[in-house]
Amino acid sequence: MTDTEQLGTALAADRAKPKANKLVIFTWGGDLDKVWPTLILATSAAAMGMETIVFFTFWGLFPLVRNDVRLTGDNWMQKLLSAMHRGGTQHLKLSQLNFAGAGPAMMRKLASDHKVASPQELLELAQEMGVRLIPCQMTMDLLGLSREDMIDGLEEPAGAATALAEAQDAITLFI
Amino acid sequence: MTDTEQLGTALAADRAKPKANKLVIFTWGGDLDKVWPTLILATSAAAMGMETIVFFTFWGLFPLVRNDVRLTGDNWMQKLLSAMHRGGTQHLKLSQLNFAGAGPAMMRKLASDHKVASPQELLELAQEMGVRLIPCQMTMDLLGLSREDMIDGLEEPAGAATALAEAQDAITLFI
Amino acid sequence: MTDTEQLGTALAADRAKPKANKLVIFTWGGDLDKVWPTLILATSAAAMGMETIVFFTFWGLFPLVRNDVRLTGDNWMQKLLSAMHRGGTQHLKLSQLNFAGAGPAMMRKLASDHKVASPQELLELAQEMGVRLIPCQMTMDLLGLSREDMIDGLEEPAGAATALAEAQDAITLFI
Numbered sequence: 004m005t006d007t008e009q010l011g012t013a014l015a016a017d018r019a020k021p022k023a024n025k026l027v028i029f030t031w032g033g034d035l036d037k038v039w040p041t042l043i044l045a046t047s048a049a050a051m052g053m054e055t056i057v058f059f060t061f062w063g064l065f066p067l068v069r070n071d072v073r074l075t076g077d078n079w080m081q082k083l084l085s086a087m088h089r090g091g092t093q094h095l096k097l098s099q100l101n102f103a104g105a106g107p108a109m110m111r112k113l114a115s116d117h118k119v120a121s122p123q124e125l126l127e128l129a130q131e132m133g134v135r136l137i138p139c140q141m142t143m144d145l146l147g148l149s150r151e152d153m154i155d156g157l158e159e160p161a162g163a164a165t166a167l168a169e170a171q172d173a174i175t176l177f178i
Numbered sequence: 179m180t181d182t183e184q185l186g187t188a189l190a191a192d193r194a195k196p197k198a199n200k201l202v203i204f205t206w207g208g209d210l211d212k213v214w215p216t217l218i219l220a221t222s223a224a225a226m227g228m229e230t231i232v233f234f235t236f237w238g239l240f241p242l243v244r245n246d247v248r249l250t251g252d253n254w255m256q257k258l259l260s261a262m263h264r265g266g267t268q269h270l271k272l273s274q275l276n277f278a279g280a281g282p283a284m285m286r287k288l289a290s291d292h293k294v295a296s297p298q299e300l301l302e303l304a305q306e307m308g309v310r311l312i313p314c315q316m317t318m319d320l321l322g323l324s325r326e327d328m329i330d331g332l333e334e335p336a337g338a339a340t341a342l343a344e345a346q347d348a349i350t351l352f353i
Numbered sequence: 354m355t356d357t358e359q360l361g362t363a364l365a366a367d368r369a370k371p372k373a374n375k376l377v378i379f380t381w382g383g384d385l386d387k388v389w390p391t392l393i394l395a396t397s398a399a400a401m402g403m404e405t406i407v408f409f410t411f412w413g414l415f416p417l418v419r420n421d422v423r424l425t426g427d428n429w430m431q432k433l434l435s436a437m438h439r440g441g442t443q444h445l446k447l448s449q450l451n452f453a454g455a456g457p458a459m460m461r462k463l464a465s466d467h468k469v470a471s472p473q474e475l476l477e478l479a480q481e482m483g484v485r486l487i488p489c490q491m492t493m494d495l496l497g498l499s500r501e502d503m504i505d506g507l508e509e510p511a512g513a514a515t516a517l518a519e520a521q522d523a524i525t526l527f528i
Contacts, residue, residue, distance in 0.1 A: 021196050021371050022521040029351065031215060036411055040381060040527075043491070047513035061211055117494050141218070144292050163222035170349045171197040174520045176379065176527040177215075177351040196371050204526065206390060236386055316393070319467050338397035345524045346372040352390075352526040 025054040025173035029166060032178060033062035035095035035122065041178050042125035048174075049132040056173070057129070058166040060139035063178075064146070066092045066122065067138055067153050092122040130156040137161050200229040200348035204341060207353060208237030210270035210297065216353050217300035223349075224307040231348070232304070233341040235314035238353075239321070241267045241297065242313055242328050267297040305331040312336050375404040375523035379516060382528060383412030385445035385472065391528050392475035398524075399482040406523070407479070408516040410489035413528075414496070416442045416472065417488055417503050442472040480506040487511050 026048040030041045041057060048055045059067055070092070111121060120128065129136065138153060140160040150160070201223040205216045216232060223230045234242055245267070286296060295303065304311065313328060315335040325335070376398040380391045391407060398405045409417055420442070461471060470478065479486065488503060490510040500510070 024521070026517065029215075029219075031211075031353070036381075040379075040411060044379075044513050044517065048517050051514055051517060053517070061215060114495065119491060119495065141294060145289065145294065163219050164226055167201065167219065167223050167226060167228070167349065171199070174517065174525050175349050175351060176525060177353050178381070178527050204390075204394075206386075206528075236390060316469060320464065320469060338394050339401055342376065342394065342398050342401060342403070342524065346374070348524075350524050350526060352528050 023172060023174045024052070025169075026056070027166065027170040027173040027175050028055075028057045029175070029177040030057055030059050030063035031061045033065040033095065037063070037178055038066050038092070038095055038122045039125075042122060042129055044176065044178075045134045046125055046129050046132060049129065049134050054135075054173075055129075055133075056135040056137060056166075056169050058137045058139060058161075058169075060142050060166075064138055064142045064148070066095060066126070067136070067157060068148065069152060069154050092126060095122060126154075137166070139163075139166075198347060198349045199227070200344075201231070202341065202345040202348040202350050203230075203232045204350070204352040205232055205234050205238035206236045208240040208270065212238070212353055213241050213267070213270055213297050214300075217297060217304055219351065219353075220309045221300055221304050221307060224304065224309050229310075229348075230304075230308075231310040231312060231341075231344050233312045233314060233336075233344075235317050235341075239313055239317045239323070241270060241301070242311070242332060243323065244327060244329050267301060270297060301329075312341070314338075314341075373522060373524045374402070375519075376406070377516065377520040377523040377525050378405075378407045379525070379527045380407055380409050380413035381411045383415040383445065387413070387528055388416050388442070388445055388472050389475075392472060392479055394526065394528075395484045396475055396479050396482060399479065399484050404485075404523075405479075405483075406485040406487060406516075406519050408487045408489060408511075408519075410492050410516075414488055414492045414498070416445060416476070417486070417507060418498065419502060419504050442476060445472060476504075487516070489513075489516075 026045065028041055028045060030037065032038075041063075045055050045057050114121065135158055136156065137158045138160045140162050143149070143153075143160055201220065203216055203220060205212065207213075216238075220230050220232050289296065310333055311331065312333045313335045315337050318324070318328075318335055376395065378391055378395060380387065382388075391413075395405050395407050464471065485508055486506065487508045488510045490512050493499070493503075493510055
């Protein structure tokens, strides 16, 4: 074999399994049991040295709303919608077993007893570890949310095209 | 460095991040809040020049059923199941905040006020943009659906193996 | 063109679409309608010759609990949580249309009439086909589950980092 042939063969074998060193999560669900895996996977990936991006869209946006903010839409519809979903990581529900709030409290207690970080701690950890947190512009528009309603440390709001462009060379999960 | 070495080095750096120019979405959820991100992501990807495929399975199949069709299964079970889920994009529910139909109407109104396209418009746009819409054969069999019950512009029904083969060189999302 | 240039051109064209020959599913949902697509996709991929890994986390862990085991946590919270979720594939619910148990029975009957394998059969088939089934260590700790509470044929419990490392060169789905 010539050098060129050898290189070609080696590359062909290798090329079949290129390893992504990047994780892009599309977080759609705003419930506690969706936020938790999002942040555990994001911080784990960051700890492994991966570039990590979380694109928060639809219900997924709610945990990024400041705890001291009640959403204030321009009209009665946004107000009703907002009233149902208090923002911030303190008020997250479980998608199952909610028991009028007892379920999430139970899960938090379980997690704390077993030394699993809370969503608030994981969110702060993610920010410290350089996980890029991007809120979905279209969802913010839809809900009448402005930059000031959101927690600090987020990147500029962006759309689906931005998220997809980042996803092109990444492990992708829709949570 | 020789030419071969230089090429090798350049390729090695590049190879780590091959960019997929294709998107394959497995759409499992038939609710309005799952159909919306599916179609927004699909049309965005198509606009970016990506080959885009949506594989509609399980509940995800319902929005592809013609609006004028009430599912008519062979037996009482399929009829009961069908009665619960009217097909087509006009009757989609939210997975949360349904308020006996008020929630989806609210979201549609919000979307329309903010110039976000409706699922029906997005579905037509996707078809015009060449997004490949593939219904899951197994789900159709399970629900007693035939080709005539489905909207126009779909590809031939196919199975999991077809969807997975398309997914091998694509960004993948399960929504 | 020189040999090197030709090789470079050929590789550049090819490199854009490397085909993953591996599937990694993060199974988060424990309902029948999540377990089914997980196992159908996993067995289809294995039949196609792909290396296939399912990482069972959160609610997704429940179907792996032995049918003869009632979860026995260390404390009242785990007991309450466990009581709500009987383990094993016989008790899986639908996330929608549950009808106090009539929905899943209906789906199973439909599936059986149409010769679609049951979750139990698919799980056994997956094990026979060499699908690697990995339970999430953190979820097991959280729910007080030990290795003995789980069905046979699983790999050692592992964490998010292990699952992400496997995902780097795979098609990835979060179900």
